[in-house]
Amino acid sequence: MSDLRVAVLGVGIMGADHVARLTSKISGARVAVVNDYLTDKAEQIAAGIPGCRVIADPLDAIADPEVDAVVLATPGPTHEKQLLACLEHGKPVLCEKPLTTDVETSLEVVKREAELGKRLIQVGFMRRFDHEYAALKAMLDSGELGRPLVLHCAHRNPAVPPSFDSAMVVRDSLVHEVDVTRFLFDEEIVSIQIIKPSANPGAPEGLVDPQIAVMRTASGKHVDVELFVTTGVAYEVRTEVVAEKGSAMIGLDVGLVRKTAPGNWGGQITPGFRERFGAAYDSEFQRWVDAVRSGVNVDGPSAWDGYAAAAVCEAGVQSLGSGQPVEVSLVSRDSIMGA
Incomplete structure (x- = not known):
């Protein structure tokens, strides 16, 4: 089975961590595309990953035919539009919290996903993957x-x-x-x-x-x-x-x-949080990649959990x-x- 081609949108502190995680710790996936409103930052990160491209528009990155799945580490106010785009294109997405920044738009995302009849959205509540929890x-x-x-x-x-x-x-x-x-x-x-x-x-x-x-x-x-x-x-x-x-x-x-x-x-x-929950993030991402590759798409908190x-x-x-x-x-x- 070929590696999952992942687009990481937002490469600030969390996004850059996730790029490094997918590149060096997670099996079965590779970072194919990165995006950030700071284009220089995106280009700097992409330069260190063989075959990785920068796509300036996040919606274009989601729609790209060479992207199989998406990681959202963008600011919360952008999540609604980006999540709806992932649903439109049938792309599994791991979205860092919050799902969206208000209850109404979170509920709308839940309803839109439910209309598809399959779960594509996983919310990044990583504590569920921590060994102590x-x-x-x-x-x-x-x-x-x-x-x-x-x-x-x-x-x-x-x-x-x-x-x-x-x-x-x-x-x-x-x-x-x-x-x-x-x-x-x-x-x-x-x-x-x-x-x-x-x-x-x-x-x-x-x-x-x-x-x-x-x-x-x-x-x-x-x-x-x-x-x-x-x-x-x-x-x-x-x-x-x-x-x-x-x-x-x-x-x-x-x-x-x-x-x-x-x-x-x-x-x-x-x-800091990296030291406390680093292993939980690793487990979260590996299980998500495995789930998407197997066709399950979600192995963790759902859009409903984000809405609740x-x-x-x-x-x-x-x-x-x-x-x-x-x-x-x-x-x-x-x-x-x-x-």
């Missing part, structure tokens, strides 16, 4: 812990770009815990409240940080998430499930633990403004054939 999911599914009751999460970054605003804490950070909740519990989130504790004096002016998200699932499970994106320390992601027969926690960074004089005890905290996450985050942004719990507005999945 996979182990936690398997434990819950086995029934070893009994019925899950509570989920405690922490999501901390050392710093964020100057352009990062309070709503982005919900849409760009919390969105991962939203998907993790749905993945672990296999049910939808029905309400969310954003609580604003005392602000971090070191946060940029105008950024509400930290934030606490409190969510409730359809069956009444409680989820709380500490979001703190300007800790100045390191990258920390922890998840603890409390159930009727015990609890389980992941994300403790328990690698080498050292004890030295005079009475020091400690280890290493993960410095967008709906929860939209309610979260509303709660950020009001401070009150907000019900999540989600159409019935059964109302969309094939979703």
Whole structure:
């Protein structure tokens, strides 16, 4: 079977990482086309890959007959048009979150895909491919812990770009815990409240940080998430499930633990998302390539998962403004054939 010819649209931080991943770590695929609004950047990356071309227009790159599948690492506002183009041309696509930047367009993408009668869109919620999250999911599914009751999460970054605003804490950070909740519990989130504790004096002016998200699932499970994106320390992601027969926690960074004089005890905290989730990205991409080559197209979070996450985050942004719990507005999945 010949290699999958992939077009990578957007070669900023994430896109460039994905180009390198597909080129050096993933079997069965090659980067055939790159695209970026910074043409010089695209040409620089393409020059290092044999047979790779630069196509200036992303829609032309999607339509190119020598492209079998697409990776979207472009800015969120461009996703709707690019995803619809992928559907129009029947091209499987791995889309970095968000699916789109608002609930209405996300739902439209879900409906358009459903009309085709086959799934072509996979959303890049890479935590589902992390070995710790996979182990936690398997434990819950086995029934070893009994019925899950509570989920405690922490999501901390050392710093964020100057352009990062309070709503982005919900849409760009919390969105991962939203998907993790749905993945672990296999049910939808029905309400969310954003609580604003005392602000971090070191946060940029105008950024509400930290934030606490409190969510409730359809069956009444409680989820709380500490979001703190300007800790100045390191990258920390922890998840603890409390159930009727015990609890389980992941994300403790328990690698080498050292004890030295005079009475020091400690280890290493993960410095960034690449170190923490690099293997998950590798697994995500390899499984996606294998699925597309076998004709399955999707081996992970679907367009529906992207839409559901967008709906929860939209309610979260509303709660950020009001401070009150907000019900999540989600159409019935059964109302969309094939979703």
